[in-house]
Amino acid sequence: MNKYSQLVQQLKKRIEKGELTPGSRLPSIRLLSQQYQLSKNTVIRALTELENLKLLQAKPRQGFFVCAPQKQIPALQPKQVTLGATAFSVLGAANKPGLLALGSAYPDSRWPTVSWYYQQQAKTARRWARANHQRRSHYSTPPGDPSLRKSLADHLNATALSCNSEEIVITQGAQEALSLCLRSVAEVGDTIAVESPCYYGTLQCIEALGLNVLELPSDPVQGTNLDALESALNQWPIKAVLTNPSFNNPLGFNLDLATRKRLINIANRWNIAIIEDDVFAELSYNQQRSTPIKALDTEQRVLHCGSFSKTVDVDIRLGWVLPGRYYEKVNYYKYVTSIACPALTQQAISELLIGRRYRRHLIQVSRSYQERADMLAEDVHRYWPDKTLFIQPKGGILQWFNLPEQINSDQLFKQALKAGIGISPGNLFCADNRFNHHIRLCYAHYTQSEEQVTAIAKLGEMMEKL
Ligand SMILES: Cc1ncc(COP(=O)(O)O)c(C=O)c1O
Incomplete structure (x- = not known):
């Protein structure tokens, strides 16, 4: 690799690592050439290349500034969905009578x-x-x-x-x-x-x-x-x-x-x-x-x-x-x-x-669902791995969890089912078996009853062992 490409790579790494933060000014060309023991022309060539890559911006008479990171836009493709029958049987299993159904999105009707x-x-x-x-x-x-x-x-x-x-x-x-x-x-x-x-x-x-x-x-x-x-x-x-x-x-x-x-x-x-x-x-x-x-x-x-x-x-x-x-x-x-x-x-x-009547009902149920979301969050914080990530919604009845990566939510789903608990594994929510360490729960019925808290604790125990 020639000298100018080496400098491009070195500066690129420092920008990616956050050592050179967006908006900050790079040292002058003179200082960079002293620092890296390179000619001024080599430094200028490298900075111009980084400008072309939209990593730096040149401002007249001020120098080179680090740009805000570009948003990565993923390349997407249309796909066929082949989820139907599997999802149907998973959902059927998780809704069996007698099960503590924490997975399905149904409201409290009491x-x-x-x-x-x-x-x-x-x-x-x-x-x-x-x-x-x-x-x-x-x-x-x-x-x-x-x-x-x-x-x-x-x-x-x-x-x-x-x-x-x-x-x-x-x-x-x-x-x-x-x-x-x-x-x-x-x-x-x-x-x-x-x-x-x-x-x-x-x-x-x-x-x-x-x-x-x-x-x-x-x-x-x-x-x-x-x-x-x-x-x-x-x-x-x-x-x-x-x-x-x-x-x-x-x-x-x-x-x-x-x-x-x-x-x-x-x-x-x-x-x-x-x-x-x-x-x-x-x-x-x-x-x-x-x-x-x-x-x-x-x-x-x-x-x-x-x-x-x-x-x-x-x-x-x-x-x-x-x-x-x-x-x-x-x-x-x-x-x-x-x-x-x-x-x-x-x-x-x-x-x-x-x-x-209906509008008063909406106010009443929304307040209760907010309290129930908090109750579920409290028990998840208490019993689930520290690395569990979730953002509490500001409405509705559903909570999405990002579990530590080693936890396979399909396996968790199967073990939970044996223990009489229904959850929704993340891979049900896409066409190509992703979200493998995610689950969705519904808290519409979650009032911290003994059975519910025990179920959350049990799920936490299963996660520790997976
Ligand atoms: C986002 C969303 N849309 C539609 C539906 C279907 O609702 P309905 O029971 O009114 O058919 C559901 C049910 O879970 C849902 O979550």
């Missing part, structure tokens, strides 16, 4: 409002029984019960975004909403960009529809890497971005307004759809719901999905979509998939949305 809802449903059913099933002479059809769409539109207008009832399609939970949206924006073989890690139900749906996935690196603090999205859009014909922007499953991040705006700007520039899965948005611990991406959309390209599964009860199986310009397709696919959602539940949930 709240007064949830009982009130079921009483309301029973009352509606009794009224219908008295009327001797003569309510109508034809099937209900999409887009859904008019009274529910009206009360839902009122609720969304008061809390999230402006819309009217004609823009809403009622679905069988958010899972059906996601499936209808994906079918409406893409065809077999098309590519959908998703956060990575990503809710496995999304990946299973993408697989079942014969679509490919492009996984965008994401983390609990920054959220989705939109530089990576832009770089991928330059390379691949991506049809849509599917995002879970608020209290993300599994990472827990909540995208800030600037990132939401950047995402819609990218979608506008590249003429792609955004499927916004906003099922946790109403469970914000500071009672402030983040602005939905849909509220920033001036081109009707966002399909906004919500559900009562996380806020009331998973067994209600009701959700919705505001599909924007894809309304006709979503509405038609809903019809050919399942005709309509059960009219009884639609009417009962509509009653729940009227007045302030």
Whole structure:
């Protein structure tokens, strides 16, 4: 290696190690040539090379300054998902009756409002029984019960975004909403960009529809890497971005307004759809719901999905979509998939949305979930390895853990299952078996009961031995 290349390598190493910090000025050319015993010309050549590499910046009459590190943008490729059947059996095993299910994302349903809802449903059913099933002479059809769409539109207008009832399609939970949206924006073989890690139900749906996935690196603090999205859009014909922007499953991040705006700007520039899965948005611990991406959309390209599964009860199986310009397709696919959602539940949930009952319920449950997140964190700090990393979310019901690298979460999952504890291993949340030392837990039920604390302690013991 010649002298000038040697100097380039030496200075590069010092910058990478942080010995020469971003923004700092390098010694003068004269001093460097004395220090490294090189001619001034050799030093100048090396500094120019480092400038070309964007590691240094030359400022006239001031000298050479160390640049801020360039963000690494990973090269991404669309992939097929082949997760479905495995994930289905893993989830089935972790949800067996009798197991302490800490893995699955279901809310607590022991709240007064949830009982009130079921009483309301029973009352509606009794009224219908008295009327001797003569309510109508034809099937209900999409887009859904008019009274529910009206009360839902009122609720969304008061809390999230402006819309009217004609823009809403009622679905069988958010899972059906996601499936209808994906079918409406893409065809077999098309590519959908998703956060990575990503809710496995999304990946299973993408697989079942014969679509490919492009996984965008994401983390609990920054959220989705939109530089990576832009770089991928330059390379691949991506049809849509599917995002879970608020209290993300599994990472827990909540995208800030600037990132939401950047995402819609990218979608506008590249003429792609955004499927916004906003099922946790109403469970914000500071009672402030983040602005939905849909509220920033001036081109009707966002399909906004919500559900009562996380806020009331998973067994209600009701959700919705505001599909924007894809309304006709979503509405038609809903019809050919399942005709309509059960009219009884639609009417009962509509009653729940009227007045302030539902909003008071959201405040109550969000406060409790925040306390439960703290309780889980306390026990994890007490019983799990010190090197366990996690960032507590500011809403929702899910916690993502980065365990010490030697812990294989699949093995931990199997051992935990034998001990009667259900957890979600990290590799369920991607298309290619990564996140092998990560797990996701749900703390919605975590009240530090003796059984729960013992389970967390037992998981800690297993981790020490793995
Ligand atoms: C991010 C996300 N989207 C959608 C769903 C499906 O919700 P639903 O029960 O409303 O179908 C879930 C369920 O866990 C989820 O976590």
